[in-house]
Amino acid sequence: METISHKLGAIWRETLKTLKLIARNKIGLLGFVMLIGLILMSYLGPLVIAPEVRADVSQIYKPPSWEHPLGTDFQGRENWVMLVHGGAEVITVAFLAGLLTTMIAVVVGAFSAFLGGKADEVIMTFTDLWLALPRGILLIVTAYFVSLEDVWALALFLSFFGWPSLARQVRSQFLSLKKREYVEAAQLLNLGTPHIVFREMMPNMMSYILIALIESMTGAIYSQTYLVFLGLVPFGNNWGVLFSLAYAKNAIYNPNAMASLLVPMGGIVALQLSLIMFSRSLEEIFNPRLRTGV
Amino acid sequence: MSENSKTKPWSERILKNYAVQTIFKKIFIIWVVVTLSFLIVRGLPGNPVEIMVLNLMDSQGISEDEARTRAASLLRLDLDAPLYVQYFDFLGNLVQGDLGESYVLARGKPVTEIVFQRLPWTLFSVGTSLLISFTVGMFLGMLAAYRRGSMLDQVLTNLSAMIGAVPNTLWAIILVLLLGVVWKIMPLNLMRGSLSPGIKPGFTLEFFVDLFKHWAVPGTVYVLTTLGGWMLAMRSSTVSVLGDDYVTVARARGLPDFRIITAYVGRNASLPLVTALAISIGFLLGGSTVIEFIFVYQGVGLLMSQAITKRDYPVMQGILLVTTITVIISTAIADLLYGWLDPRIRTSGGENAE
Numbered sequence: 172m173e174t175i176s177h178k179l180g181a182i183w184r185e186t187l188k189t190l191k192l193i194a195r196n197k198i199g200l201l202g203f204v205m206l207i208g209l210i211l212m213s214y215l216g217p218l219v220i221a222p223e224v225r226a227d228v229s230q231i232y233k234p235p236s237w238e239h240p241l242g243t244d245f246q247g248r249e250n251w252v253m254l255v256h257g258g259a260e261v262i263t264v265a266f267l268a269g270l271l272t273t274m275i276a277v278v279v280g281a282f283s284a285f286l287g288g289k290a291d292e293v294i295m296t297f298t299d300l301w302l303a304l305p306r307g308i309l310l311i312v313t314a315y316f317v318s319l320e321d322v323w324a325l326a327l328f329l330s331f332f333g334w335p336s337l338a339r340q341v342r343s344q345f346l347s348l349k350k351r352e353y354v355e356a357a358q359l360l361n362l363g364t365p366h367i368v369f370r371e372m373m374p375n376m377m378s379y380i381l382i383a384l385i386e387s388m389t390g391a392i393y394s395q396t397y398l399v400f401l402g403l404v405p406f407g408n409n410w411g412v413l414f415s416l417a418y419a420k421n422a423i424y425n426p427n428a429m430a431s432l433l434v435p436m437g438g439i440v441a442l443q444l445s446l447i448m449f450s451r452s453l454e455e456i457f458n459p460r461l462r463t464g465v
Numbered sequence: 466m467s468e469n470s471k472t473k474p475w476s477e478r479i480l481k482n483y484a485v486q487t488i489f490k491k492i493f494i495i496w497v498v499v500t501l502s503f504l505i506v507r508g509l510p511g512n513p514v515e516i517m518v519l520n521l522m523d524s525q526g527i528s529e530d531e532a533r534t535r536a537a538s539l540l541r542l543d544l545d546a547p548l549y550v551q552y553f554d555f556l557g558n559l560v561q562g563d564l565g566e567s568y569v570l571a572r573g574k575p576v577t578e579i580v581f582q583r584l585p586w587t588l589f590s591v592g593t594s595l596l597i598s599f600t601v602g603m604f605l606g607m608l609a610a611y612r613r614g615s616m617l618d619q620v621l622t623n624l625s626a627m628i629g630a631v632p633n634t635l636w637a638i639i640l641v642l643l644l645g646v647v648w649k650i651m652p653l654n655l656m657r658g659s660l661s662p663g664i665k666p667g668f669t670l671e672f673f674v675d676l677f678k679h680w681a682v683p684g685t686v687y688v689l690t691t692l693g694g695w696m697l698a699m700r701s702s703t704v705s706v707l708g709d710d711y712v713t714v715a716r717a718r719g720l721p722d723f724r725i726i727t728a729y730v731g732r733n734a735s736l737p738l739v740t741a742l743a744i745s746i747g748f749l750l751g752g753s754t755v756i757e758f759i760f761v762y763q764g765v766g767l768l769m770s771q772a773i774t775k776r777d778y779p780v781m782q783g784i785l786l787v788t789t790i791t792v793i794i795s796t797a798i799a800d801l802l803y804g805w806l807d808p809r810i811r812t813s814g815g816e817n818a819e
Contacts, residue, residue, distance in 0.1 A: 198623055300494050302796060307751005308769060308788055312505065312781055315773055340737050347736075350809070382701070389630065396632040397755040401770060414635075423642055436635050443630035451622070454701065 192456045199452025205445035209438075213258030222256050223248035232427045242430030244413070245420050250434040253413055258438055260322060260409040264395055265442075267326035268333065269388030275334040276387075277380055280341025281368055284349060295342070301335035310394060314403040325404060329391045337383055344379055348372050378454055385450040389443050396439060410435040483804050491797045498789045502782055503555050514540070517778050521568065539566045539779055564786065565779040570771055576783035580765060584787060586659045587757070587764030590680050591749045594687030599742060602692050603735065606699025607726070610734075613704060622700060629693025633752045636686045637759040644682065651682070659763040683760045687749060698741065703734040732806060739803050746795045750788050 194200045227247035235242045241250035283294040310332050319325045348354060349372075357367045373380075398404045399411035400418075413435035422428035514536060521532040541558045542551045558564070564576040571579055605625070609618045631639070644651040657679075660666075664675045706712065707730060715729050753766030761767065765784050772780040 198619075296490055296493070299490065299796065300497055307749070308754070308785060310751060311754055311769065311773065312785055315781075316505070336741065339740050343737055343740060346809075393632045397634050397752065400634045400755055401758075401773065403773075414638075418638060423638065423646060429642075432638070436638070439635065440631050443632070444627055447626040447630050448623070451626075 189456075193449075193452045196452045196455050198448050199450075199455065202445045202448025202450075203452060205441060206449055209258060209442055209445060210262060212255055213262055216255035217259065220252060220255050223252045232422075232425065232431070234427045235430055241434050242427075244417065244431035245422070245428065250430055253408060254410075254434050254438055257408055257410040257413055257435060258442070260407065261392065261395065261411060261439065261442065263322050264326050264329070265388045265391045267323065268329040268391035268395075269384050271326060271330035272333040272337060272387040272391070273380060273384040275330060276337035276341050276383065279334065279338040281345055281372075283338070284342045284345030285364060285368060295339075298335045298338050301332075302339065306332045306335075307394075310398070311401065311403065314398050319398075319404050325395065326391070329394055330387075332394075333387055333390055337387065341376075341380070341383070344376055345372065348375060378456075381453045382450050385446050385453070389446050392439065392443055410438040414439070484801055487797055487800045487804075491793050495790060495793055498793075499556065499559060499786065500552075502785050502789075503552055505782070505785075514778075516776065517568070520776055524569075535568075539568045541565045559786070564783040567777055567780045569775040569777040570768075570780055576779050577787075579768065579780060580783045580787045583763060583765045583768045584791070586762065587750065587753050587766055588791070589676075590659075590684055590762065590764065591687060591746070591753055593680065594684045595691065595742075595746065595749060597684075598688045598691040599695055599738075601688075602695025603699045603738065605692075606696040607703050607731065607734070609696065609700045610703035610707060611726075613700075618700075622697065625693035625696045627693075628689055629691075629697070631690070633686055633690045634755045634759075636689050637683070637756055640682055640686060641759065657761040679762070683756050683762050686756055687752075690752070691745060691749070694745075695738065698738055699734060702737055703730060706730050706734045709733075736803070736807055739799055739806060742799055746792055750792065 193203050227243075230239070230243050230247035231245060233239045233243040233247075239249060241254065244250055244253065279294060279298065283291045283298070286294075310329075314328070317328065319328055354367060354371055357371050362371075395404070396411050399409075400415045402415070404411075414432055417428065417432035417435070420428070422432040517536050517539075518529065518532045521527065521535050522529060525532075525535075527535070541563060542554055546554075562577055564580075566572075567574050567576055567579055602625075605621055609621045612618050659676075659679050660672075661675050661679070664672055666672055712725065712729055715725050720729075750766070753762075753764060754769045755766070756762070757764045757766035758770045765788060768780065769784050771777070772784065
């Protein structure tokens with residue numbers, strides 16, 4: 172019993188410490204708060220607020236007012252309700268795709284840099300191969316032929332196309348770390364490859380990897396947005412679909428319809444913004460040289 | 466070691482050369498991509514050729530046999546031959562620059578002709594924008610890193626993060642909205658397309674003015690979406706280099722600031738960015754599909770979105786192949802640049818690795 176409370180206390184202290192570290196950077200803190208807010212809204216909101224299932228023909232394209240806080244869309248649905256319900260899919264895909272992309276990239280990059288020689292050459296030729304493909308266009312062509320029916324399929328698909336550039340960057344980071352004295356010292360001491368990679372090099376790359384994770388997430392949101400805009404991802408009413416629909420219905424030229432275009436766009440922008448701002452804090456936490464202000 | 470390299474036959478020395486190896490690698494990659502693109506059209510579960518046959522039957526009211534012959538002649542493939550024969554036919558045609566014919570977008574026009582007509586526009590708009598954003602981004606990134614913690618750094622990093630966070634699709638819509646609808650300062654309807662009607666390409670002032678007028682807004686979108694990335698990458702890269710011992714040593718040796726900034730900090734900090742430069746070309750070419758669609762810019766991106774909606778497979782395949790080769794050439798240039806910037810990479814590829 173005592174050990175459990177002890178552990179909980181330790182976890183609580185760690186959390187507080189982390190929060191304090193995050194708060195060191197005001198912009199990062201703002202990003203963190205925004206991110207938590209968006210996550211809460213998108214995952215808890217739908218449990219509280221009923222979705223707009225019916226079209227209301229009498230309420231089409233109402234500008235924002237007291238009655239309709241964020242206006243209504245082309246089917247007379249409340250934009251704010253659509254906003255609450257449209258986030259989960261975007262965030263889930265971004266997180267899964269970001270995680271998968273980073274995992275593949277770090278493993279490939281680390282192996283390649285560390286094995287060196289022939290193995291490095293083979294792995295990098297293979298990575299080059301992926302890079303050489305104009306992935307933007309291949310992404311579009313393949314998305315056209317492959318059916319991306321659920322969140323996992325889309326996340327897997329995006330990470331499949333997203334990893335190579337990151338892998339190469341991770342590799343060049345590893346290569347330059349490999350030349351550092353402390354790594355050479357560890358090698359001379361025969362500490363073994365796993366120890367060198369995970370204990371000596373990884374901590375020095377943590378900031379890089381975490382920021383890469385966030386970059387992969389924003390990248391996933393980016394690609395997702397244009398796949399949806401081109402109509403290649405047959406998904407439900409997420410933010411991407413909502414703004415694409417509004418654009419296709421020429422909401423851009425109709426002042427009353429503007430809200431139905433701008434609200435889901437705002438959701439995507441806020442998400443991207445919070446992620447990138449949050450990465451500012453991470454950068455500071457994981458780079459001790461920055462923290463002490465040297 | 467020096468004795469060793471003297472006694473090596475010249476043929477082996479050429480094969481071990483970094484540049485020669487890079488070029489061999491690229492040729493191999495082109496071959497793989499060509500094979501992949503063949504498999505996409507002939508081997509994917511959806512079987513595009515069957516859809517194409519159905520499409521032809523539907524749109525031109527011909528029998529299945531006729532449609533199959535038509536599809537075969539459009540793709541320059543004998544659909545009844547074994548797959549490997551088709552593959553070698555495909556390779557043979559490719560070497561001769563024959564990628565088949567479009568069957569919906571421009572009926573009977575060779576795909577190569579269509580793609581090469583559009584490609585210069587995209588390369589121009591994407592290339593010019595990339596050059597601008599890369600140069601400006603590197604400069605701003607170093608500036609922010611040197612003044613890190615200052616007001617300038619705060620403003621630069623946060624602003625560029627905000628700008629870079631917005632996906633290109635959204636930027637395009639926002640710009641159309643602001644410039645064309647809300648402020649009405651630009652006649653966006655007149656600026657659609659890649660040239661005004663009646664203007665012929667040539668070395669005339671009129672042409673260049675019109676060219677940049679049509680490039681301005683889509684070009685701004687490309688620059689806006691990439692600038693922040695370059696700046697942040699250069700900033701964090703410079704910050705980590707600035708803490709390195711060799712920079713401190715260079716300072717202690719009393720080297721002039723300019724030399725430290727360019728030869729010590731700049732050169733090392735830009736390493737990860739140079740690799741990313743070539744990659745971003747491939748990425749931007751993909752993004753151009755949406756941008757060119759919104760601005761009706763007559764490049765390969767617009768062609769791509771048209772080919773997708775019209776299911777013009779030979780055109781899709783043609784765009785894929787031509788852009789691939791373009792991107793591979795640019796990565797080859799980046800690789801050679803990388804070897805020049807970082808001699809460690811160049812030598813570790815040779816016989817005296819580690």
